[in-house]
Amino acid sequence: MRADRRLIDVLxxxxxxxxxxxxxxIGVCGACSVLVDGELLSAxxxxAVFADGSVVVTVEGLxxxxxxxxxQVAFIREGGFQCGICTPGQLIAATALLAEHRRPSDAEIREWMMGNLCRCTGYHGITRAIKAAAA
Amino acid sequence: MTLTKPAAPDLLETPEWRIEGRDKVTGAARYAADIARPGMLHAAFVGSPYPHARVVSVDAEAARTMPGVRAVLAGADVRPARFGRRLQDWPVLAWDRVRFIGDRVAVVAADSLEAAEAAAAAVAVEYDELPAVFDPEAALAADAPMLHPDAAEYTYFGGTRPPRGHPNVQGHVIHEHGDVAVGFENAAAVFEHEFSVPRVHQAYIEPRASLVWIEGETVHVVTTNKAPFALREQMAVTIGVPAARIVVDTPHVGGDFGGKGLSLDEFALYFLARATGRPVRSVLRYADELQISNTRHAARIRLRTGVDRDGRITAHQARVVFDGGAYAAGKPVAGLLPGGPTLTLAGYHVPAARVEAVAVYTNTLPAGHARAPSQPQLTFAAESHLDLIARAMQIDPLELRERNAIRAGETDVDGAVWHDSLAPRVLATLRAASPSGGMAARDNGRGLAFSARHVGRGKTSLTLTLAADGSIEVLTGVADQGGGAHTMIQRVVARELGIDAARVRVRQGDTGHANVDPGVGGSRVTPVAGNAALDGARKLKARIAELGKTLDQAARIAAPLVVTGEGEQNEHLYGVYAYSIEVSVDRETGSFRVVDAVLVADVGTVINPVAVRGQLEGGFVFGLGQAVMEELHIEDGRVTTTNLADYKIPTIADAPPLRLVLITDAPGPGPFGAKSAGELANPAVGAAIANAIDAAVGVRVMSLPITAEKIRSLLRTKELRAADPE
Structure with missing residues (x-):
């Protein structure tokens, strides 16, 4: 594989x-978030060569x-998405968050999810969904 | 007939389960950029490095022979193809003149995106620079460089283009009603202020994408355009192919906010597909989104208002200058201005007004529609202006608004008489919802803003089929940009028929299969497509009743029942809304944060409770971003905020709490009394915050965005004045 090929192109x-x-x-919006051996990264x-031999989890694997x-259920129930384009990344990031903090506080949610932009929901529905899933 | 009785509890009171929910949370939902075709080529464009220049020559010889390159086209190959929603003034590829940095002159199709981009970089273009104009006022000078000497050739949809006083004018309108001169004469005081609002981007997370291929005589288009039928009509003129031979398919759209009504790439892709016989795809890079797509209009707004001793408006005068950028192509409305350009005091009784609005060509990226076109600009100005008037007249800001809020039978700033008005009730509700008493801290302040946004208008139809298994399939041409249109249609049909929502399947058809639809936008979907769904359900019910059967019995008859539901909403009505926002200001740095926000909104009957809440919460944060942090910086025509790190939009950490108070018992013209919600929450945030800052620390920010730098600089000036009054 060519060294300059990005994980997102391979996926x-x-x-x-x-x-x-x-x-x-450029790694700012978080729409391409994936888990590489459990680590939250921007694809x-x-x-792609850096992920060689690793377990990569994408939204399809949740x-x-x-x-x-x-x-996933909570994102639907609580209005965690509208257009859905950032949703795969939000879900991956939130999955990693819940693996780290079983009951995240508002501050922990804010800090962790800051790297995942959403233009539709104003983040309120996303926060509700994460809290509902953690409850 | 048991069908008429809605199931208990009322379906509308149960939170909706989005039809596309499972697809969107599993990654199965397909967006335009996810769709590929066998043998597909990739496109890359060559853009102008100059804001205004004559194209002398385009040399594509070297590019053509590069590996993987299948076609290179320049302006001469597509001339005279131009595109646009109402006025087709934007060349698919410029053949004689470029008008902004990034304006396209050539395009490459190649086996890979890399090969296409390498070849695009190898296209040699010779330019002869022309004088450029970046300021709209300067563009209106008699000796200003003219951008569009060929305007007489442009296609204008729907009649004759309105006359213009200057060749750099895109659109110009003057509204006048009442006796303005007498109104000012009778005023106890007259106030005049000027405000400015910069370019901002819709900043949807999904960049535009499109795929075009030709099969026999049919042109197939997969696109992020949220108005596929309108694109078909525009494209027919641009590429010279009858609309009946163009099929446009809009899959899931990854955010729109007004920007994706304009297509940029599809036209050039058609010419490439024709030249190569292959499908061709283009996915815009985000850097291009920020540099060449149609933004919100920057505006300079001068307001002059006379009031009597009690602060009641006697006359109003306004001049609004919109920076339209290099092309008017992004504007869908007949006047070639952003929608509602003269609503400079929306929601108030204005006995006499003269409002002038003009959109002007400049050598900058084109402006177009963005969520609630014109409103964030005009509401920032209007509600700041009224707050300044309240301060000067020593009248409580809420009281001043209550005195002027439009009542039934009164005339608004556009000269329209409101037959009914929720304005007083919205303000009374806001008063009740706002905390009374002092502020929590010394440098805290509370500001309010009030305005009105139309309930969407338009016409559409959709098809309902009763299937043998007793389910109902709805076929619609409405694309869903995330608002929940299909779920809304499902719930309207299910409620009317008294059945489970799960029994109604909604399928979106492309322009070859579904009935014509005007597209998502203008707060139109619920009142218009919702009424079509309701009409369809009623017709189906009537047919079943004629047969003397139940729905399940009717489903089993040999030929399936098929009806067309039609919806039309032409009433000129408004949804009224008001914010009260408390900020806490740090005097040292000028930074501030929102500590409390209340939004009262008149939304009518709610069909999708989760989506309505989402529209209002999302609109609040969208409006907040454009009020306090977003600005597309442009220097000598060059956008310098070219990525989402430099063009900052709110993150989860920037989203303050919001309290929503919905007024749902005043029915609107939509299904079951629904109104619109999508454009109520974003326009007034800027003014509410500017007013809150003034209440907190006594300085007035007259331009968006309201940044810490501006506040700090105003505070410093104030301190210096206090220290040395001379």
Missing amino acids: RDDLGSTGTKEGCS CLLP AQGDELSPL
């Missing part, structure tokens, strides 16, 4: 996993078969 173009989205392309910045994760 979207080579593997056809288009759930991971590309927004800003638009990460050379549900167990047909069963949505509590976080």
Whole structure:
């Protein structure tokens, strides 16, 4: 694999996993957030070779078969998305947050989720969804 | 007939489960950039480095022979193709003149994006620079450089383009009613202020994307455009192919906020697809989104208002100058101004007014529509102006607004008579919801802002089919940019038929399959498409009743029942809203934070409770971003905030708490009494904060965004004046 090929290109173009989205392309918006061996990273910045041999979790990997994760259900119930373009990244980031803090405080949610921009919800629905899933 | 009775509890009181929810949380939802075709090529454009120049020559020879390159087109290859929503003034590729930095002169299609971009960089363009104009007032001078000498050739949809007093004018309107001169004569005091609002971007997270291919005689377009039928009509003229042979498909749209009614790339992609016989895709880089797509208009707004001794408005005069940028292509309305350009005191009784608005060509990126076009600019000005008047007249700011809020039978700033008005009630509700008594801290202050936004208008239709299994399929042409349109349609149909929402399936059809629809925008979807859904459900119910059957029995008859639901909403009505926002200011740095915010909004009957709350919360933070942090910096025509790190939008840490007070019992013209919600929450945030800052520390910010630097500088000036009154 070429050294300059980004993880997002491999996911979207080579593997056809288009759930991971590309927004800003500079690691600011968080739409391309993925978990690489459990670590929250931006797939638009990460050379794909760095993920060689790692377990990469994208939004496609959050549900167990047909069963949505509590976080996915909460995003639907609480208005955690509207247009949905940032949602894969929000869900990945929030999944990592809940792995780190089982019951995150408002301040912990704010700090952790700051790297995931959303233009639709004003973040209120996202915060509610994370709290609902953690409850 | 049991069908007429809604199931208990009322479906509308149950929070909705978004139809597309599962797809959006699992990554299955497909957006335009997710769609590929076999043999697909990738496009890359060549943009002008000059704000205004003559194109002398384009040499594409080197680019054509580069590896993987399948076609290179320049302006001469597409001439005279121009595009635009109302006025087609933007060349697909410029052949003789470029009018802003980034204006396209050539395009490459290649096997990979990398190859296309490498070839685009190898296209040699010779330019002859022309004098440029960046300031709209300067562009209106008699000797200003003219941007569009060929304006007579441009296609204008829907009649004749209104006459213009200067060739750099895009659109110009003067509204006048009542006796303005007498109104000012009778005033106890006259106040005049000038405000300015910069360019801001819609900043949806999804960059524009499009894919075009030709199959036989049919042109297929997959796009992020939120108004696919309108794009089809525009494209037919631009590329010279009958609309019936163009099929536009808009999958999920990753945010719009007004910006995605204009398409940029689809036209050039058609010419590339024709030249290569292959599908061609383009996904805009975010840097290009910020440099070439259609932003909100910057505006300079001068307001002059006369009031009597009690602060009641006697006359109002205004001049609004909008910076329209290099092309008017992004504006859909007939006057070629952003929508509602003369609503400089929306929601008030104005007995006499003269309001002039003009949109002007400049050598900067084009401006177009953005959530509640004109309103954030005009509401910032109007509500700051009224607050300054209240201060000068020593009248409580809420009291001043209550005295002037429009009542039934009174005339608004546009000369329209309101037959009914919720304005007094919204203000009374705000009074009740605002904390009384002093501020929590010395440098805290509370500001309010009030305004009105139209309930959307338009016409659409959709098809309902009763399937054999007793489910109902609705086929609609309404795209969903995230507002929840399809879920709204589902719930309206289900409620009217008294069935479970899950029994109603909503399918969005492309322009080849669904009925014509005007597209998402202008707060239109719920009142218009919602009425079509209700009409369809009623017709279906009537057909079932004629047959003397129940819904389930009717489903099992041989031929499926198919009806067309039609919806139209032409009444000129407003939803009224008001904010009260408390800020806490740090005098040392000028920084501030919102500690409390209340929004009272007249939304009518709520169909989707989760979505309505989301529209208002999201609109608040969207409005907050554009009020306190966002500005597309442009220096000599060059955008310098070219990425989402420099063009900052709110993060989760910037989102303050918001208390919502909804007025839902005053029915509107939509289904079951619904109104609109999408454009109520963003326009008034700027004024409420400017007013709160003034209440807190006694300085007045007259321009957006309201930054710490501006506040600190005003505080310093004030301190120096206090120390040395001379």
